[in-house]
Amino acid sequence: MTAPNPTVLDTRQPNTARVCNALLGGKDHYELDRVIAELLRDSQLAIAMAEARRFARRAVEYLSHTHQVTQVVELGCGLPLYPDIGEIANHASDTARILYIDNDLLATNHAQALLTEPNNAVAKIDLTDTAAVLAEITAVMESTAPMAVCLSGTAEHLADAPAVLDSLTRQLPPRTWIVFSHITDDIAGNDISSAAAALDDAGIAFHPRDRDTITTMLAPYRLAAPGLIAPHRWRPTDTEHDTLRPLHPGTWDLAAYAAIGQLQH
Secondary structure (H helix, E strand, O other): OOOOOOOOOOOOOOOHHHHHHHHOOOOOOOHHHHHHHHHHOOOHHHHHHHHHHHHHHHHHHHHHHHOOOOEEEEEOOOOOOOOOHHHHHHHHOOOOEEEEEEOOHHHHHHHHHHOOOOOEEEEEOOOOOHHHHHHHHHHHOOOOOOEEEEEEOOHHHOOOHHHHHHHHHHHOOOOOEEEEEEEOOOOOHHHHHHHHHHHHHOOOOOOOOOHHHHHHHOOOEEEOOOOOEOHHHOOOOOOOOOOOOOOOOOOOOOOEEEEEEEEOO
8 A cells, every 4th residue: 555645635615525524424524515514414315325324334244244244345435434334344354354445535545544454455546447446456355255345325426337337347256245325316306406406516426316227237236135225224123333223214215225235247
């Protein structure tokens, strides 16, 4: 892992990682990021984002304990939030290996400074450069050990996420697990569209997608029960940890889908 580069902080415009950090209750953001977050605080988008994060934590815990997954790649790691999925994986196994990838220099520098477990690695890579992403995975991960790729709360920021995931999937090792969530406008469409427009006005790309598109994106993976479902309904009682349990009532709808699956090629 190379030494971190100096970070040039741009406080003149909102930043994707910082706005998401503010929406999820973190502290690594500035006033202009909080302004955007406050506009969205009570939106369906904010609720769905929070539950998608909790889903990802439960999914990593489940894969670690049930399928002995000891390697996790987080694509679009953002700014660290406790508990980080790497912390969950490391708690489950002393030999866990975590790779954090993001295109944001601030996010990767934070990761390098704060996520100091010996088997952690951090790389600044644009996720659309799938060749570079795959090269980093090959360099850091052991090819014979079970691995999960986490793409939760990230695909919405990619204009052509289906093509990016397809390119990655074609070259990932067989039986790789995916932890995936995605905001949708199938539910609370007006609210989600308004929130996406507010982010777009702030210079933050956001692309909700419908169930059919998400289903196609995940087609190469055999989804584990209960399949593609709202994140707060994905194994809500499979953990004893409060920071992993859903907060949204299970009987209420949520503008997001989530699943884990295993690559079949």
